[in-house]
Amino acid sequence: MSSASTPYRLADAAVLIGVLQTPQGPQPLFTEIDGHSTVVAYTDVEQARADLPATHRMFSIGVAELLRELPPYAGLTVDPRSPTPVHVPAEFKQGVIDAARPFPAGADVRIGDPADEPAELLAALVEAAPQLPVLRRLWRTWYQVADARPRLLVVYDIEGRTGADAAAADVIVDTASRVDYPHPLLVLALDDVPVEHREWLLAQTPPFYPRG
Numbered sequence: 001m002s003s004a005s006t007p008y009r010l011a012d013a014a015v016l017i018g019v020l021q022t023p024q025g026p027q028p029l030f031t032e033i034d035g036h037s038t039v040v041a042y043t044d045v046e047q048a049r050a051d052l053p054a055t056h057r058m059f060s061i062g063v064a065e066l067l068r069e070l071p072p073y074a075g076l077t078v079d080p081r082s083p084t085p086v087h088v089p090a091e092f093k094q095g096v097i098d099a100a101r102p103f104p105a106g107a108d109v110r111i112g113d114p115a116d117e118p119a120e121l122l123a124a125l126v127e128a129a130p131q132l133p134v135l136r137r138l139w140r141t142w143y144q145v146a147d148a149r150p151r152l153l154v155v156y157d158i159e160g161r162t163g164a165d166a167a168a169a170d171v172i173v174d175t176a177s178r179v180d181y182p183h184p185l186l187v188l189a190l191d192d193v194p195v196e197h198r199e200w201l202l203a204q205t206p207p208f209y210p211r212g
Helices: 007-011 045-051 063-069 090-099 119-131 164-176 195-204
Strands: 014-022 025-028 030-033 036-042 057-062 075-078 086-088 109-112 135-145 151-158 185-189
Touching: 007 063, 007 090, 014 045, 014 063, 030 075, 036 045, 036 063, 045 057, 057 063, 063 075, 063 090, 075 090, 086 090, 109 195, 119 135, 119 164, 151 164, 164 185
Parallel strands: 036 075, 151 185
Antiparallel strands: 014 025, 014 036, 014 057, 030 036, 075 086, 109 135, 135 151
């Protein structure tokens, strides 16, 4: 991968692509670099508009999500007109995809108190929590993987029941979407937090919602 970005920062980014609707479904705009097929993406709206054919609709998508959707032979080029375009060859895609996991293997992951306390968001989550009788506790903490953007991590603990995990995550995400909080959000079940971070969370961060 030729880029000033690390896999963690790149995996966390969003880009603009041109999408053409075809009988086979939506197809992104491809080009060739050194004989290899690559999807073209942009971080600048005006540059994307200038380059994209009139037949293509502009679409925003996360880099890791985009890479997962590409065929095995295709790579990705971001900002091709930049003096330092980012190029992810097909053989390096999986490394960026893996870097997008909440706790990538071998990555430096830091958690702690948020730099910007999300008081309004926490209040909204406490108000919404009774919608889920299976929800036992909620925590919040600051979370950063390597040099990717810091995020607010909301961790939930539920009583075991089929489908309850997805329902809890949906309520949290839906509630958060209606609150103006300037940082990205990650929502995880307590069991999905690695043991060492889970132990820190339980020891150092009281739940902001303990069911009474």
